[in-house]
Amino acid sequence: MSARSKIITFQGHENFRNRLVFATLSGKTIKIEKIRSDDLNPGLRDYEISLLRLIENVTNGSVIEISYTGTTVIYRPGLIIGGDFVHQCPDGIACGYFIEPMLCLAPFSKKKFSILFKGLTASKEHAGVDFIKWGLLPVMEKFGVREVELHTLKRGSPPQGGGEVHLIVNSLIPQPVTIHVLDYQKISSIRGVAYCTRVSPSVANRLVDSARSVLKATNCEVNITTDACRGEIAGKSPGFGLTLFTESKKIPFRYVVEDIGTGGETPEDVGECVALSLLEQIDTSGCLGRNQLELAFLYMVIGKEDIGRLLINKAQFDEQLVLFLRDIRTVFGTKFYFKQSDEFQNSMYATVKGTGFINTSKKIA
Amino acid sequence: LNSNEAKKTWDINKLLYMDNIDPNDAISRWKKEEEGPVYSSPNEDGDADEKENYREDQDSEENDNFFVKKDISGNFKQSHEVLYGNDTSANKLRDKWLVDNSALGRLKSRFFVSPKQRL
Structure with a gap:
């Protein structure tokens, strides 16, 4: 079999992050073509280039070839080596976009991962840091990846960001353990974090009150903490957001939902909407x-x-x-x-x- | 099952991995099958025709729903929009969880630990 025939070819920009992760873990070369080829602005976006740079940093021997128009990428993965880095996330894209692929790669690295992400800590489109902390890290724990920490040093709201998140993965494992989860979790309490940056601290309280008024009907214990950031740790832009998650005694998984406030939205709207979304997610999840x-x-x-x-x-x-x-x-x-x-x-x-x-x-x- | 009936059965495990079927189409075919044998499976020759028929069915269903909603709950919807704006996804959630108590009751009994169990 020739080397050319071993290249796996994908088309389109969908699932871009996962394809890079799959290629890195499997060690197989991939070619992604027709990336937004019919778009008025064809090719890779700046955040996708940024992700490629990050993957290049955490691996050794990776080769990335991008065509002149940016509509085709060939990625030959190297070994995952990890290390200490600072990654500046591009404008408008939350750190979660970059952290999620790192969670898939970091446990299988040669050295420990310690990456400081700078930029937005939450957005409407991508995972926020609270969701990753409360939603994804417990999933990793279940698969045997235990020593993972995500510290929010500064919160950064859209549009200007200014947040800082430190991802530390100390757990380096040979392979994940197999899981069998064949039962639903019984929810014992609902917890959450309401935060606000560069606005009145009462905004966080309004988020909590609004979410509580919806969740009261469940007769479940509801504990929502507030985090009113001030000064340097509040980033560059005013904003607020709410993350809600469930707690269960038997299974360490949590249902997590989050949202942030954008222009025109009141804290009451966001609080109520997140609480309703949590109920909806519980209803429509395994x-x-x-x-x-x-x-x-x-x-x-x-x-x-x-x-x-x-x-x-x-x-x-x-x-x-x-x-x-x-x-x-x-x-x-x-x-x-x-x-x-x-x-x-x-x-x-x-x-x-x-x-x-x-x-x-x-x-x- | 005779051969025609066997053809009608859409298995999610086959549909998911059929690259020639659009992911959304695969899911809608499977869910349609789950709901009831309304939509017959497309054979290789008449795939395009079947798709068209299927789309027509979907369109007509949407139209039907549109008129039903307009006739029955028009006043309620109007007042709802005044209160909550035009965000339809949020309004759907409010209707499901705040207006209708049956969904919440089902959820509580299935997923939440009762106060007695908590003690």
Whole structure:
């Protein structure tokens, strides 16, 4: 087989981050073509270039070739080495856009990851730091990646940002463990963080009151803390936001929702909307929320050669998830099998056999 | 099952990985099948026709819903929009969780630890 035929080709800009992560973990060369080729402004966006630079930094020996128009990228992955970096996120894109791929790569690195991200800490489009902290890190913990810390040093609201987030991954593992979560979590309490930057501290209290008024009907214990940032730790722009998550005693997973206020929105609107979204997410989720599912699926795929199972909800299937599953099949050659649950309504068991990925920098005993 | 009936069954495990089917289309075909055998499966020859028919069905359903909503809950919707603005997704959530109590009751019994269990 020639070297050219080994290149996996994708088309379009969808799932860009995941494709880079898959290629890095599998060590396979990928070519992504027709990136916004029909767009008035074709090619890669600045935040995608920034992500490529970050991946280039945390790996050794990666080769990235970008065509003149930016509509084609060839990525030959190197070894994940990690290290200490500072990454300046481009304007308008939250740090979460860059942190999420790092969470997939960092545990399989040679050295520990310590990356300081500068920019927005929350946005409407991408994951905020609170969501990652309360939603994604517990998922990683379940797969055996325990020593991961995410410190919010400064909060940065849109449009100017000015936030700083420090990601530290001390847990370097040979491969993730297999999980079997076949039951729903029973929610014992609802917790949250309401924050505001460069506005009156009462805004955070208004967010809390509004969310509480909706969640009161659940008869559940609700604890929402406020974080009114002032001075240097408040970033450059005024803003506010709310993150709500559930707590469960039996299963360490949490359903997490978040939102931020934009121009014209009152704290009452945002608080109520986030609380309603949390109820909706609980109703339409399996054991994990839709926003946590991709990370869990990826860890299941690269786990040891054993069958992993996860309870999901039928409502969680969307275009993005189908693309994600197809790309996993293309790169790792493994397929998920979905089986209707007899026990729970609208639920399915997602089953997959791990590919037996091994961190090349670690020895397996 | 005879061969025609067997053809009608859409399996999510097959649909998901059929690259020639758009992801959204794959999900809608599967969900349609789950709801009931209304939509017959497209065969290889008549795929385009079936898709057109399917779209027409969807359009007509949307139109039907549109008129039903307008006739029955027009006044309620109007007052709702005055209160909450035109954000339809937020309004749907409010209707589901604040107006209708059945969804919340179902959620509480299924997902939340009862006060007795908490003690």
